[in-house]
Amino acid sequence: MRKQKVSSAxxxxxxxxxxxxxxxxxxGVERLSSSALGMSLGMTASQxxxxxSCFGEFGQQGYGYNVDKLRGEISEILGxxxxxTAVVLGAGNLGRALMENFHFDRSGFELCAAFDVDPALVGRQVSGVPVYHVDGLEKFLEEHPVSIGVLTVPRGVANHIASRLVAAGVKGIWNFxxxxxxxDSAGxxxxxxxxxxxxxxxxxxxxEEQ
Amino acid sequence: MRKQKVSSAxxxxxxxxxxxxxxxxxxGVERLSSSALGMSLGMTASQxxxxxSCFGEFGQQGYGYNVDKLRGEISEILGxxxxxTAVVLGAGNLGRALMENFHFDRSGFELCAAFDVDPALVGRQVSGVPVYHVDGLEKFLEEHPVSIGVLTVPRGVANHIASRLVAAGVKGIWNFxxxxxxxDSAGxxxxxxxxxxxxxxxxxxxxEEQ
Structure with a gap:
């Protein structure tokens, strides 16, 4: 579907x-002209x-966009x-806030597990997700290949844990x-x-408002 | 200092x-050519x-940028x-994670107080910041004008609390x-x-990497 290298922007x-x-x-909006979509996003229709256009042909001249169809197509582009799948590294305040309140599934991710060192957390579940000791990280990742690690550990151990995630073969790190x-994050x-x-x-x- | 309306980008x-x-x-870097600065940011020098250039003249032809000076100038532009000043609304996991780990002062903000309804939190301090009952929000904001409210409340009460912040005269809401x-957020x-x-x-x- 992709035609060209897509810019970060x-x-x-x-x-x-x-x-x-x-x-x-x-x-309940079913279709929308490109100019109306642009206006509601603060952009021009041509932008x-x-x-x-980086991804193919969308919408139809004189008809505009079918909202649900375009949403599905963008969802597909976004993977x-x-x-x-994801695991959370560090089930402290921020890690737990994400586990309890952030809908990983709405972004297409299944949250499989969390890892921590705190005896008060290890062995428990947070929002239905098990918290394991970080010593078992490599074994877990070997048995359950995961796409990304969500890094919410204290900054002093961030690089160490990130290196372990990379060595264990994750594809991405969501770094908080x-x-x-x-x-060494090649790939x-x-x-x-x-x-x-x-x-x-x-x-x-x-x-500026002042 | 500003010459023109600056784009959001x-x-x-x-x-x-x-x-x-x-x-x-x-x-320890003291100065840098615009092309080296660009390269390290993945942009071109001219970008x-x-x-x-939206903000004035920076750097010097053939000399590049003085790192500390440019940093100071951008700091000034950013206000x-x-x-x-800031207050946190909702001292749950996310609110506490920000209070404990995020350095508001490094962005030029003083964190003055937090507000919650949980009796286990109200009256305590988190990282040296007092947590008050949200009933006292308007009185506090009248006595201590604050610039922004950091919104980390459950989403069910988000609009209600945001409206109270706006009515009490904050300039901005950092919405999590x-x-x-x-x-009705005019201004x-x-x-x-x-x-x-x-x-x-x-x-x-x-x-894409797959």
């Missing part, structure tokens, strides 16, 4: 399109057409139906530790969640 | 420049020059020295609830942290 916009189309779908991981995708980038953008915007 | 890149310049500064807030900036967008981008990238 386009990849970053796809989840937003997906989220927006989901909202439209839930609101959206250009983004989507949401590939049966991705706010540090740049220094692992492993590291996706950083930078809370500070978001807060600084907010800082800029409220400063 | 540029605003989103500024924190990344700041973060990168901080890393360079900590690594960076164009972004920065990091404006004495912004994964819902689109439906508040109030809402910054959403969409974990799912990040995970879906990762899903795309690991799917």
């Amino acid at each position: 386009v990849i970053r916009r796809l989840p937003r399109y997906y989220r927006h189309l989901t909202d439209l779908h839930l609101a 959206i057409r250009q983004d989507l 949401m139906g590939k049966g991705h 530790t706010n540090i740049e991981l220094m692992v 492993v995708i590291i996706e950083d969640v930078h809370f500070a980038d978001s807060l600084l953008a907010l800082s800029y915007m409220i400063s | 540029v605003i989103r890149r500024l924190p990344r420049y700041y973060r990168h310049l901080t890393d360079l500064h900590l690594a 960076i020059r164009q972004d920065l 990091m020295g404006k004495g912004h 609830t994964n819902i689109e807030l439906m508040v 109030v900036i809402i910054e959403d942290v969409h974990f799912a967008d990040s995970l879906l981008a990762l899903s795309y990238m690991i799917s």
Whole structure:
């Protein structure tokens, strides 16, 4: 389906399109012109057409987009139906917040297990997901190949745990530790969640309002 | 200092420049050519020059950028020295994770207080920050004007609490609830942290690697 190397900026916009189309779908919208879709996303119709053209032909001249169909196509582009799996590393506050509140399944991921060292957590379940001792990480990953590790450990052990994940063959690391991981990650995708980038953008915007 | 309306894409890149310049500064780098800065950010020198040109003249032909000076200038553009303040709404797992691990001060924010309804939390301190009952929110905000509310409440009460923050005069809401807030937010900036967008981008990238 893909025609060309897709820029990082386009990849970053796809989840937003997906989220927006989901909202439209839930609101009962069945089809939408490209200009209406653009307006509701704060973009021009041609920007959206250009983004989507990286992946093929979508929509129909004079008809616009079928919301549910386009949503399904973007879901497929994003790999949401590939049966991705995840484990959480570090079931502290942030790890548990994700396990309890974040819907991994809505992004196409099955959350299989969490790992920690805290005796108060190991052997328990959080939101139905078992918490194991991190000593058993490699054995678990050998028996249950997982796509990504969700890294919510203290930053002091972040690189060590990340290296173990990479060595055990995960495809990606979703990094919440706010540090740049220094692992030999050839072929492993590291996706950083930078809370500070978001807060600084907010800082800029409220400063402009003053 | 500002010359023109700055696009959202540029605003989103500024924190990344700041973060990168901080890393360079900590690594002892004193100055850098624009092409070296570009390369380390995966951009071209001219893209960076164009972004920065929205805010004035930076760097010097043939000399490049003074890392610490440019970092300071971007910090100023981002409003990091404006004495912004924050309160956390919802001291559950995610709220506490942010209070305990996220360095608000490094983004120029002072974290003043948190609000919750849980009797086990109200009256206690988390990382030196007092947790008050949410009933006292309006009185607190009247006595201590704060810049932003950090919204980490359950999604069922997110809009209600957001409306109270807006009515009490905050300038921005840092929204972690994964819902689109439906508040009358004229003049109030809402910054959403969409974990799912990040995970879906990762899903795309690991799917491509397969």
